[in-house]
Amino acid sequence: MSADQVTEYMSVLGRQARQASRVIARATTAVKNRALLATAEAIEAAEASLIEANGLDLQAGRDNGLDDAMLDRLALTPAGIRSMVEGLRQVAALADPIGAIRDMKYLPSGIQVGRMRVPLGVIGIIYESRPNVTVEAASLCLKSGNACILRGGSESIHSNRAIAQCIRQGLDAAGLPQEVVQVVETTDRAAVGALITMPEYVDVIVPRGGKGLIERISRDARVPVIKHLDGICHVYVDDRADLNKAEAIALNAKTHRYGVCNAMETLLVHEGVAAQFLPRMAALYGEKGVELRGCPQTCAILPQTIAATEEDWATEYLAPILSIRVVADMDEAMDHINRYSSQHTESIITEDFTRARRFLGEVDSSSVMVNASTRFADGFEYGLGAEIGISTDKLHARGPVGLEGLTSEKYIVHGDGHIRQ
């Protein structure tokens, strides 16, 4: 396609999505659930053809030299398909946020005012070559009453087309327009540029992927973006910590999984317990093969530690590397966090009520914890039932974004002929 043709194609998708969004916005919970469950059945029934379509993507991926991690994310296995089906059923089982009314109250004029939860409209989702995201994103948008336009990585195009076919069957079965969920069927990169610059058709963009992609999209978008950039998460071990809890959490937050945004990247330790705590941790990290990079005080306690540079404090390693800094007190810890944190997730380990209370109030991150591993910062662990991503923005949605993050609230007013005096 030429650039003009891509723009034209995308604006057709946009127009159709806008129209379909009006239908899905007022669809009943029962109808939306029927579409989700029928999609689950269609995917189950299409297992063989999904794996066949995915085979084309995998073959092309290998021919184009994709690395093993990318091929792994691209692959659709029978187990992966079962988990997609399971995910659809879970989303069907979630409470429907749409139409919920809260805080309806009488005002002095006699009118009653409250708020009603409503869909955002049309959501554009841009993601990497992970076919399971196609199903996940479609199901969350649908349940929250939104139409969506899904643009997955070009390496997964055959898989996504096959999945889109199943979703269309599900929408059909529920009597919903097929345009409620549209998969971009061109691999042309100009499609992304068009998708993020159609405010007349698209209400919000959710990019999922590497930091570079997300920064580029945020810079160029003419539509609001719910985005996730870095996860430079901190654990601060206070001198009033229970060091057994601190040990379990500092180990879990770093080593439970390395490549995730809610893993700890920097450990801050009160100088009053550093000499006691750090050698214990160094032994445990050593067993796991975690490389340590420390401030001068850390290096004095753990002589084999590499000296951390300024850059270390500002780095999301996503790897078995940890930077460690000894601080004089909680204020110094919070200053460090204020300066280097990506405002994702920070945790204090302390038994002191007043410090816990201050840390919770004063640390400006999307998740702030006391005596818990940063790894809990996750939509499922928070009981949202699902997660479209984790927002590091301050407006609209902070932290894990579930169904509610794909909605907003309008005001509703009940009167009985009331006029303004």
Place this chain on the structure above:
Amino acid sequence: MSADQVTEYMSVLGRQARQASRVIARATTAVKNRALLATAEAIEAAEASLIEANGLDLQAGRDNGLDDAMLDRLALTPAGIRSMVEGLRQVAALADPIGAIRDMKYLPSGIQVGRMRVPLGVIGIIYESRPNVTVEAASLCLKSGNACILRGGSESIHSNRAIAQCIRQGLDAAGLPQEVVQVVETTDRAAVGALITMPEYVDVIVPRGGKGLIERISRDARVPVIKHLDGICHVYVDDRADLNKAEAIALNAKTHRYGVCNAMETLLVHEGVAAQFLPRMAALYGEKGVELRGCPQTCAILPQTIAATEEDWATEYLAPILSIRVVADMDEAMDHINRYSSQHTESIITEDFTRARRFLGEVDSSSVMVNASTRFADGFEYGLGAEIGISTDKLHARGPVGLEGLTSEKYIVHGDGHIRQ
């Protein structure tokens, strides 16, 4: 100042605001209220010098040929100063939204998760030459724990400098840094361009003013914008309406004030009651000097009516002009609204429960009403206690934006050594 100097000046303001935002974010309610009340006292005490400074602006305005409406908005009278002082005391009396925790609950893992309301950080406000907005915006940002940078119209520069002096006295008296509220003291237009492109220092922009200004800011901003564009509001009179209520509301919504965003611009009338209702309304509108522009059916009922053009349906008159359309039923009314509304405020007049319920659910505007005048769409009328503006965006805040709209929520987690399994 050269363009470089303006950029440098603005980034100094930005850096200072970011720093001050950390202090105001954790200030107690008592300290914030002390600052508000001390500012009120400072303004009262400075009445003479405020009026003198304002005199310089008015003189310059007259010399530069400002029209009467602009001079009127620019003028600071003793009564206007009293109402600024009163406003500060009202904001001090409002509940502090910051730190409120909701929905703290145990999850299966044993952690407790809830949400805490927090400030946005630094808010940039861009507005016309209305000195009272300086006080209003400063007080709302301060109470909601945010630092702010205020950029008023250049015609009000002397007034704003004098007001800024009073606000600094108020901040001083409460022991807060003066940089919590900063007024841009250059009239150079490049200051606006700099303010909206410093995401490192400014978290959100609230523009107040004409549509052209707001569109320009939204287009160029590299920071989220809470904005208000058109107010093309509709009243739909159903055939099951109580026509006495309909009459009172249709009159109030159009004629209570003409130049406001929540005034009705289009009246939709069910064909079953049009012949009975429209002549009554035409007489009342005639008395008020409202010009009517109608669809062919309207013109058949009211022969002296001008024929409405396609453009009329899409126009925010802000004037004693009303477009009228007869519709076959509520669905046609909602189709018209979907197509032409600016999603600000729409009201249905009906005694029918099922239609009221459908209208409330299906009309996608920031305020949807039953049997009430669109003029109620207002922060004070909704009980917010204050209003920084009315948002026509869908993300974050829809409709009247009070203190809560200047905040967001973070997640907080309480554990007892919990780690992720």
